[in-house]
Amino acid sequence: MPMTPALALFVREWRVARRIGGGASVGVVFFLILVAVMPFALGPDLNLLARLGPAILWIAALLATLLGLDRLFQADHEDGSLDIVINGSLPLELAVLVKCAAHWTASAAPLIVASPLFGLMLAMTPLPLALVAATLAAGTPVYRPEREAEENPEGALDALGLKPGMNVADVGAGVGYMSLRMVRRITPGGKVWANDLQPRMLEMLRANAAQGGFSVGGGGNIETVLGTETDPKLPRNTMDLVLLVDVYHEFSHPREMVRGIRESLKADGRLVLLEYRKEDPKVPIRIEHKMTVEEVKAELEADGFRMSQVIETLPRQHILILTKAAAAGAAAGSKR
Numbered sequence: 596m597p598m599t600p601a602l603a604l605f606v607r608e609w610r611v612a613r614r615i616g617g618g619a620s621v622g623v624v625f626f627l628i629l630v631a632v633m634p635f636a637l638g639p640d641l642n643l644l645a646r647l648g649p650a651i652l653w654i655a656a657l658l659a660t661l662l663g664l665d666r667l668f669q670a671d672h673e674d675g676s677l678d679i680v681i682n683g684s685l686p687l688e689l690a691v692l693v694k695c696a697a698h699w700t701a702s703a704a705p706l707i708v709a710s711p712l713f714g715l716m717l718a719m720t721p722l723p724l725a726l727v728a729a730t731l732a733a734g735t736p737v738y739r740p741e742r743e744a745e746e747n748p749e750g751a752l753d754a755l756g757l758k759p760g761m762n763v764a765d766v767g768a769g770v771g772y773m774s775l776r777m778v779r780r781i782t783p784g785g786k787v788w789a790n791d792l793q794p795r796m797l798e799m800l801r802a803n804a805a806q807g808g809f810s811v812g813g814g815g816n817i818e819t820v821l822g823t824e825t826d827p828k829l830p831r832n833t834m835d836l837v838l839l840v841d842v843y844h845e846f847s848h849p850r851e852m853v854r855g856i857r858e859s860l861k862a863d864g865r866l867v868l869l870e871y872r873k874e875d876p877k878v879p880i881r882i883e884h885k886m887t888v889e890e891v892k893a894e895l896e897a898d899g900f901r902m903s904q905v906i907e908t909l910p911r912q913h914i915l916i917l918t919k920a921a922a923a924g925a926a927a928g929s930k931r
Contacts, residue, residue, distance in 0.1 A: 601689065605697050622659040622702045623709050629655035630713045641718040648717035649727045655713075656706045656731055707731045722775060725806040729770065729799055746840075747909050748776055751869060754906050754914055760784035761835040764820075764859065766827050766852075767791060767842035771800035771817075775807055777838070778816045788834070790820040790827050797821060825851040829859035840869045841912075844886055853898045860919060866900060868915040878911045891915050 633651050637643055710731055711724045719727075752773075757763065757780040765774040768789035778787045791797050797819040801811045811817045822828045825848045829837070837856050846852045856866060871878050873885035891913075892902045899920050906914035 601693050605693050623705050626655050626659040626706050645718040648719040652710050652727050660703050725803050757781050762786050762833050764788040764829050764834050764837045766839050769796050771803045782816050788818045788820050790822045824848050827855045831858050834859045834864050836865045838867045843868050866917040869912045871912050
């Protein structure tokens with residue numbers, strides 16, 4: 596069966612990419628060398644290696660991918676086939692896209708496959724390994740390796756007292772940075788509703804959950820929810836806890852979102868905000884992405900919540916725990 600022009604061009608470019616040094620073997624070996632020398636450069640601190648591991652893998656993969664990039668059109672120019680590509684039956688834009696796809700298949704795809712194995716050399720744990728592989732495939736580092744040190748997510752979740760059987764929601768879940776940590780703490784019997792505005796983020800979250808061994812949807816441990824700017828789309832009277840990590844200050848319609856979150860909480864449910872400390876000028880975050888305790892208290896108490904607890908154990912963020920005003924009043928009355 597004859598190949599289409601696009602497929603024929605792809606096969607040709609893939610073979611050329613492998614032959615001229617931008618293929619799997621050279622790229623993977625270069626990738627391995629870069630990763631292997633890092634423990635010697637950084638020292639024997641496994642925690643430091645694990646924290647910097649995602650950044651190291653990303654930089655090494657990027658440099659390895661660039662090995663053959665300068666020759667993407669060079670060989671065509673030297674042997675005259677570039678004129679054939681330009682004047683051929685394929686639109687020029689499609690021809691360029693096919694050439695890029697062939698280069699990616701020959702050089703980048705093997706690096707994505709190899710990255711989890713090489714990550715083990717940097718003392719990385721399964722979740723960061725899965726996230727790095729997913730973000731390499733997506734072509735964008737949506738996972739920030741420095742986030743572990745900045746936010747201490749496990750310490751934040753320790754402070755919240757999550758238990759098996761709880762129903763919790765992660766609003767603004769992204770690729771599942773907090774959701775996948777939460778699900779380990781509320782199973783068996785519990786469930787995480789992971790909410791986001793971007794379908795692509797939820798697709799990546801589902802892929803990360805599957806790699807972590809979690810079931811998504813149906814009777815699974817995680818339910819992904821595509822929300823809107825005015826409605827988190829969470830089920831009513833269901834949540835023991837709703838978590839917002841550096842999200843509340845980004846709401847374009849905070850009152851509507853808070854109303855939806857309030858309706859999703861059980862009578863004794865908790866709303867938890869993690870926000871960078873605006874009171875501390877040493878926190879290196881732009882001022883519009885920080886909040887003070889008083890700002891959160893004033894805004895959310897106007898929408899039917901009461902500040903229940905402020906925890907200051909994280910390096911840069913407040914942990915702000917709020918409850919429904921009626922529940923807070925009832926709890927106060929029971930103590931009298």
